[in-house]
């Protein structure tokens with residue numbers, strides 16, 4: 001199986017958890033896109049689902065393929081969210097936000113009774129941090145916010161570049177109109193301390209550490225898709 005087929009395998013396995021009539025959070029990224037494509041085929045066959053997208057990108061794909069969409073204000077309590085991840089550790093701690101959708105993804109996941117992560121095995125890590133941690137920040141005072149993040153990192157013994165994510169003509173802008181700082185820490189031994197420190201910095205809107213949020217992760221490899229469950 002090539003990289004795309006692994007994503008499809010994970011998405012296919014996740015689809016088995018989606019029941020007729022569910023209120024469903026729909027994630028963002030290339031793996032979530034495969035899930036949307038498979039879901040759309042079921043919807044075309046008469047399967048009923050009420051989707052809440054986690055980004056404008058996902059919303060566009062859903063509209064194009066005929067997946068019924070609602071806003072989170074229409075459906076503030078969801079049964080399940082299916083989403084991809086940039087990293088998954090053994091406790092189902094995640095790094096998300098490689099596509100810049102972390103804020104809406106976290107809000108939607110928090111409004112869901114369950115979150116199932118879909119990924120291929122290259123995303124599995126022992127300790128989070130190999131993937132640069134996306135930190136969504138307000139454009140106002142971004143340099144002061146970056147300095148505050150650097151000081152926090154220093155206090156926690158973390159080091160590595162913290163860079164403003166670029167796009168073609170300037171900084172990358174999220175769906176919410178914010179910037180992203182990508183923090184290349186390499187290894188984050190105490191993700192909880194970092195998460196708590198980041199939310200205490202006023203200019204930080206959200207960060208890509210999703211801790212204790214996923215109830216399961218479906219990991220696809222050459223030998224098939226296996227499910228890791230969160231420990232209670």
Ligand SMILES: O=C[C@H](O)[C@H](O)[C@H](O)COP(=O)(O)O
Nearest residue numbers: 029030031097098099100101
């Ligand atoms: O902001 C984007 C999301 O958190 C994605 O779910 C994450 O980046 C994984 O994307 P992909 O499935 O393309 O690797």
